[in-house]
Structures are given as C-alpha cells and as structure tokens.
Amino acid sequence: MRILLSAIYPYAFLLLYLIIPFDNYIRALPNILVAILVLAFPFVVKKEDFKKLKSLPLILFVGLLAYLCIDSFISGRLPEDFNIIKKVMIAAGLAILYIPVADVKKINRAIIFTSLAAIVFSVYNFVLITDATGNFALGDSPQVVESLLIDRLYLGLLSTFSILISFQEIKKKYHPNNNYYLVNIFVNLLFIVLINSKIAIICLLVLLALKQFYGQRKIWKIAIVLTTAAAIIGLFLLLKSEKGFQHNPREKHKNAPAFIENSLTYELRSIVWQCAQNIIEQKGFILTGLGFDKTKDELVTCYSNQLSDPTKRNRFVAERYNTHNQFLDFYLGAGFIALLIFLTFIFASFFINRKQFLPTALLAILIMYSMVENVFHRQIGAYYVGFILIVLITSGKSSENNTIKKV
Template identity: 60%
Template sequence: MRILLAAIYPYAFLLLYFIIPFDDHGRIFPNILLALLVVAFPFIVKKNDFKKLKSWSVAILFLLCAYLLINSTLAGRIDSDFKIISKVLLSFGLVILYIPIADVRKLNSAIIFSSLVAIIYSVYNFVLITHETGSFALGESPQVVESLLVDRLYLGLLSTFSILISFLAIKKKFHPNNNYYLANIIINLVFIILIASKISIIVLTVLFLIRQFYGKKKVWKMVAASLALAALVGFFGVMKYEKQAFNKLKPGEGAPNFIENSITWEIRTVVWQCAEEIIRNEGFTLTGAGFYETKDKLVSCYDTQIIDKATEQKFISQRYNTHSQFIDFYLSAGFIAFFLFVLFIILNFIQVHNYFLPTAMLAILVMYCSVENVFQRQIGAYYMGFILIVLATSITAGTNNEIKKS
C-alpha cells in the first residue's frame, strides 16, 4: 500500500498544480487531489523529510498561521474570518505536503505546461469572441478580459513563474531542450504584453535587475540594469502623476489616460485611500478588526468618499478588499500579523539572498502581495504555496537541485 501511494503521490501533486488555472471551472478536482495528498501524506513521509522545514523562516510562518487562528478565536470572529485564514493555512500546508517529493524539476514542468494550456485556452476563447463580435481589441478590452481563463493578475503571475523557470533551465552549453525553454519564454512574454498585465511587466523588469547581481559582473550587465531601472522609475513616475491627477478630479471630469485605460489602477487608488483613512482615524492596532469587519469598514468609506454614484455602487456591491496583503494583515489581524509576515520575508532574504531563484521568488511574493490580497482567492493561496515551497526547500542545503549559485 505504501509503495503504491508513494508512486501516486508526486503525480497527484503535479496534477494539482497543472489544473489550478481551471479552479474556477471545477473546484472539486483540486479539492479531490488535495484530499488525496492529505490522506496519503502520513503513509509516505519519512522522518528525514521534515529536515526541509528546519529553519527560522518556516517557524515564523507557522507562528503567523497559529496567531491568525488564536487571535480570531479569542476575538470571537473565527466563523467569519476562517474562510480567509484557511487560505493562509492552505499555502503553509502545501509546503508540508511537498516535503516527501525529492525532485522539484517535475513541479517546474507542471507550472510550464499549466501556463501553456492556460494561454492556449485563453487565445482560443479570444478567437471565438472576436469572431462573434466582429471586432478586434487587445490590452484591457472586454474581449481579452472575457477570454482569459483566470484573472489577468494571476494568469500573469503564472506566466512569470513559467518564464523564470524556463530561464533557469536553459543550459550554458548547447542542449536540445534549450530551444523549447526559449520558445516558452517568448510565448509567455508575448502573452503578458498582449493582455497588458502591468504588474507582470514590472515584476519581470525587477527580476531582470536582480539577475544582474548574480554571475560574473560585466559592464554590459550594469548598462542593461541601468536602462531597465530608468524605465522602471519612469513608469512609476507616470503612475504617480496620474494618481495625483486622479485625486484632483472634480465630479463629471474624465480620468487621466493611464487610469482611463486601467480600471484596476483606479480601484486600487480608491481602496488604498480608504485604507489610509481607516488607519488614520483608528490609529495603531495590535490585533486588528477581522477580515470581514475590514471589508465592512472599507464599504462604509466608499459610501462617504466616492462622489460618482455609479462608481460608489460598484465599489459597494463588489465589496472591494484592500488590494494589498500587507495592508490587509495590518487592518484585519493587527500589527502582530503584519510584523510576522514582514519578519518572514526578511529572514528568508537573509537566508537565500546568495541564490537567484529563491531571491526572485521572494521579490515576486513582495510585489504581488503589495497590490493584491493573495489569500482572498484560492488560486492566490496555491501560487503563494508554490513560492513558499521554493523558499523552504532552498533554505536547506541540497534539497533543491535547481538552485545553484551563479
């Protein structure tokens, strides 16, 4: 029995990450695979496997999960908050479930093929919608939004994973697989540009900059890094200008070009202003108000701060969250949760900064958590789990055969 479970277990884990983009179309399948992994885990895990979890950063992550449960229980809001807390537990649980698996390369392959299938599915839908409507539009058009398999932010995240994995898999010397990895990088990069995933473009630019600190230092690397940094600073300069212009809008005036073409940026602008107002009005909080109560406070802010009635009704009906995991932890679970999360990131950086892949994954985690409540979505919890797996296995020497000092 144990031999059979040991043979099935890795493939069940790989299949789980392969079908994650289809989570909204059939959540029962990931849940079945997850249940299978939980049942099989005690039969195949070995004592030595737990050495992969022996690090301060993993201990801090465990403390964060324990604190969220205890804090919510003592405050009497566990019933309303557990839906969110369970997703944090899911990410941590995936790290534990992964430890019996020895080779991370198979999981990387699952991510690559998952990304390609999601792209093919989205492109196919786009062709069908274009044929039916008789019009063609890319970027943030309704055609693109409707055709994507999952939200653009998470599809961009998946493509970013795929690009990063493929880049590291390319051998310096000739290898037949190099062509496939290069083709995969091009496909995912073009797709990110076509769907106008701004956060993914920013993340890839930052990863390019980070890469310049690894390997042999050459003049052209510093020049390329300087140009990329200048482009990134320029982009954020445009964002800051547009944000200031948006804040000065009067009722009835149109939004600036950037915001007009990016509804997600408009949402974040309003949400972050309301979050800032809540923090300013309520002052320092040690234990937070709860994940559900935080949304209620944001809705109250939308009701009083948004002038345009149509926009106000949209924000209230959608009950937009804080769109930042850092802000959400602080408002919902207090400074303690925020501190533990930041401490987890800092400790990981100290432990893995000599290696490019885990450092890149840590950068992805920070940037996506800055603009999204990743633990408010099941798919976000799964992909945060993947990042945590890479980080956890990178810390213990010799457990990740893909990580090597360049």
C-alpha cells in the first residue's frame, strides 16, 4: 500500500498544479486532490523528509500563520477572518505536504504545461468572441477581458513563472530541450504583451536586471541593468499619466463601459489605497489589527463618504474592494506584528537564498505582486505562494552560473 501511495503522491501534486487555473470549471477537484495528499501524507513521508522543514523561511511563514490564528482568536474575530487565514494555511500546508516529493522539477513542468494550456484556452475563447462580435482588438479590449481563463493579473503571474522556469532549464551547451524552452518563453512573452499585463511586464524587466548580478560580471551587463531600470521608470510614468488614473477619490472620472469596468484597475487602486491611508491616519498605530473583515467594512465606509459619483460609489460599496496590497492588508487586518513577521519572512528568505537566482527571483515576484494585489484573498494566490515556499525549502546548492559573483 505504501509503495503504491508513494508512486501516486508526486503525480497528485503535479495534477494539482496543472488544474489550478481551471478551478472555475472543476472547482471540486483541487480540494479533492489536497484531501488525497493530506490522507496519504502519513503513509509516504519518511523520517529524513522532516529535515526539509528545518528551513527558516518556512518556520517564519508558519509563525505568521500561527500569529494570525492566535490574534484572531484572542480578538474574537476568528470566524470572520478564517477565510483569509485559510489561504495562508493552504500555502504553508502545500509546502509541508511537498516534503515527501524528491523532485521539484515535477511542479516546474506542471507550471509550464498549465501556462500553455491556459494560453490555448484563452486564445480559443478570444477567437470565438471575436467571430461572434465581428470586432478585433487587443490590450484592454472587451474581447481579451472576457476570453481570459482567469484574471489577467494571475494569468500574467503564471506566464511569468513559466518564463522564469524555462529560462532556468536552458542548458549552456546544446541540448534538444533548449528549443522547447525557448519556444515556451517566446509564446508566454508574446501572450503577456498581447493581454497587456503591465505588472507581469514590470516583473520580467526587474528579473532581467536582477539576473545580471548572477554569474560573471561584464560591462555589457551594466548596460542591461541601466536600460531595464530606465524602461521600468518609463513604464511607471506612462501608467501614472494614463487617463483615468487619479489620486483623489473625490475627483470625478469618466465611467468606462460596464463590460470592461473591472479591467481598468489604476483608478480603482488609487481610490482604495487613498482610503486605506485615511483609515491608517484615523486609527493611528495599529498593533494587532482591525480584522480582515472589519478592514473591508472600514473601506466601504470610506467609499461611501469619499466618492461623489453615485454610480461609482455604489459599485465600490457593492464589490467591497479590498486593499489591493498585501502589506496594507496585513497591517490593517492583523496589525504591525503580522506585517513585521511577513517582512521578516521576505528579508530572511532573500538573505538565505541571495546566491541563487531562482528563489531570489520568485521572492521579487512575490513582493511586486503583493504591492498591487492581496494574494491571500484568492485561493489561486495561495497555491502560487505555496509554490514559492516549495522552491525556497527545496533549493539546492547553487551552480556556478547561478551564483552571484563576490567582489
């Protein structure tokens, strides 16, 4: 029985990460697979596997989970906050459940395959919608928004993961698989540009600059760093100057068609962040947090008071938009202590893995996405944070070309 479970266990993990983007279509299957992994775990785990748990990043992340549970329980808001705490639990749980699996490359392959599957699915939908409407448009067009398998932000995240993994798998010397990885990088990069996922583009530019600090240092690498830095700054200035991006929530904006309303995120985030700032100013220093559900209530009150446009106000109140920033969410929802633990987890992980490009790059991606999204408010976000944790605890010794060169 144990031999059979040991053979099936890694493929259950692989299947889980294959189907994550299709959660809306096969909602029960990911939960079934997680249940199978939990039940099989005691039978397949070995004593030496638990040595993998002696990882400071994992210990700090579990410490964050423990604090969130204790803080919510003592404050009497555990039932209200459990939906968010559960997502943090999923991320930590996936890392722990992965320790019997010997090869992290199984998940890497699953990430590549599922990214391609999501692209094919989205392109197929785009063709159908374009044929039905008779219009062709890319970027922020209604066709693109409606055809995507999952939210553009997470689809961009998945493609970024796929590009990063493929880049890491390319061998310096000729290898037949290099062609497949290069094609995958090209397909995902083209898809990111076509769907206009700006956060994914920024991530790729940052990773390009970051990579130049690994391996031998050459003069042309400095030019790449400076060029990518200029491109990132230029992109930020472009986003800031786009029509509709406003910092004052009281200012009136031209309403977009309801069909694509949710894709216009710059105005949304500016309003949400302004309200979060107002709450922080009103509450003062927050040590243990207001509660994640109470934070949304406070934001809704701010939307009701600050937005003068009744249509926009009603939409913000009805949608109960969250902070769209994981750092703000931890500070408001669970207080300074939770934010401090989360930041300590990130900085400690960076320090431990600073000589290895892949885990460092994944941490950079986590930071950038956490600045514009509450990654623990969506189950798909929890799964991908779990993937980052898995890489952090399974990263082996860095190779010559993947190590930052000492001066």
